[in-house]
Amino acid sequence: MPDLLTLDQAERLGIDQVHDLYGRYVSRSQVSLIGTFGFGRDLVESAEGAWIHLRDGRRILDFTGGVGVLNHGHNHPRILKARDRFRAERRMEVHKNYLSPYVAALGHNLAALLPGDLNISYFPNSGAEAVEGAVKLAYKYHGGRRGTVLHTDIAFHGKLLGAGSLTASPEIHFEYPRLPGTDSFAYGDIESFRLALERHTDGRGHSDVYSVVLEPFSASSLRECSAEFLHEVRRLCTELDIVLVFDEVYTGWGRTGELFHFMRHPGLVPDVVTTSKSFGGGKSSISGYIAREPVFRRAYDNLRDATLHSTTYYGFGEETATALEAVAIAVEEDFPGRARKLGEILAPGLAGLAARHPRTVAGTAGRGALHGLYLRQGRSLPSAVRDLVPVRLAKDPQVYAKLLTGAVIAALYRDHDILTFFGSNQSIALIVAPPLVAGEEEARIFLDALDAVLDRGAPRLLADFVREKATAGRGPR
Ligand SMILES: Cc1ncc(COP(=O)(O)O)c(C=O)c1O
Known part of the structure; x- marks a missing residue:
């Protein structure tokens, strides 16, 4: 009999074991990309509605919308x-x-x-x-x-x-x-x-x-x-x-x-x-x-x-x-109406943040419960950051905005227990997409956290992000 992992064993794997198995049997570059962020080093115990419960007891507010999958939230009863x-x-x-x-x-x-x-x-x-x-x-x-x-x-x-x-x-x-x-x-x-x-x-x-x-x-x-x-x-x-x-x-x-x-x-x-x-x-x-x-x-x-x-x-x-x-x-449950209500909070809230942080935020876009925050493309990376960025990425004309978006995503997760992610096409946006079972309270928690993160300013956000990335220490081998 080959030595197969059981479902029980799978559910007891630690994060290092998961990284190792991904590296060997799924994709080590995926580990490297996701491992850059705090969430790439956590495992989820359960999820309900707009909230994710981590193995270590932390409770995370999910504002990704699960790339469109999670209008009903996690595990709708x-x-x-x-x-x-x-x-x-x-x-x-x-x-x-x-x-x-x-x-x-x-x-x-x-x-x-x-x-x-x-x-x-x-x-x-x-x-x-x-x-x-x-x-x-x-x-x-x-x-x-x-x-x-x-x-x-x-x-x-x-x-x-x-x-x-x-x-x-x-x-x-x-x-x-x-x-x-x-x-x-x-x-x-x-x-x-x-x-x-x-x-x-x-x-x-x-x-x-x-x-x-x-x-x-x-x-x-x-x-x-x-x-x-x-x-x-x-x-x-x-x-x-x-x-x-x-x-x-x-x-x-x-x-x-x-x-x-x-x-x-x-x-x-x-x-x-x-x-x-x-x-x-x-x-x-x-x-x-x-x-x-x-x-x-x-x-x-x-x-x-x-x-x-x-x-x-x-x-x-x-x-x-x-x-x-x-x-x-x-x-x-009138999902369209719920999305419109969330939009009535998120659209002016995000526009207000763009006005409050003009040096960091380039603009916002969206409708209903699907919005994006575009971060500003700076002229050059701070020197502390430049030395830590791989050469290939440093040549990307959008490197600054990409790194800054990553930095905001990382800070929201690390310091405010909020999960967000990129949307990617010609330009990169921080996607703001709560499940439609979320309400005004969650929208306000999110906007306050984003305000606090943007308050730090781009240079510090970038430096923190690159430092976190470096200490994560998992590049493709
Ligand atoms: C508009 C649109 N069409 C098609 C797709 C592809 O769907 P799937 O990834 O399930 O193949 C996506 C996925 O994000 C999408 O956003």
Whole structure:
């Protein structure tokens, strides 16, 4: 028998053992990156709502939003109950032979919540799979007769080969093979969009574009498209019979103050919308695309094509049962309203901090319960810091702002027990995204702590951070 670690042993591993095992079997660079921060040297005992409980007894306020996963907070009691019930009653997972009542009900509920004839759903597991499913649907809708898909110049749609080739964020900084026929336009710029369409229209006015994939609110850039832009894109896509896909993997389920961000624009209906992250209530890895009925029917609604696009884990039992409950909670607990209320505190609070700390903060952006704080790009690093920064990082033009953002994240955690993280696209922001079960009290705790951290000023924050990094002492070996 090989010497296998048991679940019990896994739960008793110390942080050094976890680092060691990661280094040998997962990724030692990941240990090095995360180990830079205090949280990379702690282990979590449990988590509930907006709070994380560490093994050493510390209680941490989680303001990361779990990159969009944690609208319901950690371990929402109704989500746990739904999953406990599923298990207690020995419900079945696999459903390739039997149809699933959970898939049926979830499809119904999404159609009831979304506008227009966004009626037909498909449920894979990750955001990138949902995006790729949507793009394949659009390609099939045109019977393979069109060859171009458009995305924006700041797009983030995931890291699989297909979704990654529609992603323009520097987060993917290596040239992997791409889907054929991708082209891009400037985010929110209608002239750029028109030019992109023209590049792929022949002399007789026939478009080669089968799909446009767009984030109405770009979570990684904290930017949003105007109503005029979105309506005009919709109009042009309708005119040219292009399948318009809104990627709401991050922004779905209330985060920006509407159930889906695009719903703040009355009358606007995409052909397909994608969802994931909080769709699983913080517990299940489920995603989905919801398509307009005529688009889906033309693409796949015949016996030959019924299973043309599927995955092994699509629509699994406990995942879809959890999503049913997650959706019900988002609606019944009014997540959009909660996000708007948090926004009423966070937006002016962050703007006030930017005004109070003009030498450190360059600006803020965001909506609802999804905000970012941009730190100032200084002219040169303090000498005490310069000597400790690796040469490769020192050459990065954004090194100062990146280090300063890291320094604020580290100080919030070390000195105020608050967890935050980076959002990364063309520029780096400190993401401010409480779970939607958090309230005014947590928002005030966060703003006061951030104020105290910024009070220290950039040079001291940087020096403390670099010193902490050096004493952590774990570079890639
Ligand atoms: C807008 C958007 N689309 C797609 C994805 C990809 O989702 P996943 O990481 O689950 O593949 C993300 C992930 O952050 C996202 O923010």
